[in-house]
Amino acid sequence: MSGLKPEDMPMPDAATPSRPKLVTACVLLIGDEVLSGRTRDANLSYIAKHLNQIGVQVREARVIPDIESVIVDTVNEVRARYDYVFTTGGIGPTHDDITADSIAKAFGVAIGHHPQAMAILEAHYAETGGEFTEARKRMARIPDGATLIANPLSKAPGFQLGNVFVMAGVPMVMQVMLDSLTGRLEGGATMQSRTVSAQIGEGTIAQKLGELQQRHPDIGIGSYPYYRGKTFGTSLVMRGTDPAALDRVADEAAALIRAFGAEPVVGEPG
Known part of the structure; x- marks a missing residue:
């Protein structure tokens, strides 16, 4: 057997006393049906929220077609850039399910055909009365050196090869696969946020907000206008891994708003 084992995966950068360890990920949504609009993606949000809870930050997501060369090139690019890569889609029984071969x-x-995957699927179809056809056996084809990812729902497993985790595209199946991976993933700093809102136009505070961002480059600051009936305003969202720093920036954001004669409210507008 050749290929990388899970223990050969590149490990996240170690933390330092002044900087929390950051563990990053990329999500690849694979499938022509997503790009065509026929299927609405329901996976990215779940993956990002789930990973952040364990200290893995999704830094990039891409939707790519069922084209082998695109999958190969994209996977090789992002697995070298991020600590983890998670793919969804393209591991079913039909001819256009080419993700496993591409990985x-x-x-x-x-x-x-992976012996354990074959045994899992053979037992599943024997129990359910379905025929274990050649097409269904395609779902047991696993790259050499990969470790299976459990699928308690429909049984056909995903797999991990190096720092790449290959999961189903069906949201319910993807979710149970991702849940089963928690023990394999080493997390780091968890992304947190603070929100300050006010009935003020973002154009009014744009310059001062830019100056605030320059003073705090380690905190991401986003400006999001909102409309509530006849009123409008702006929500400022601060994101980072240092709670104390977030609190300081949120206080400065509130002071900035007061300087323009508006009253800040902690959180989203009511």
């Missing part, structure tokens, strides 16, 4: 090619390893 094998990206890592330069062979692919074949």
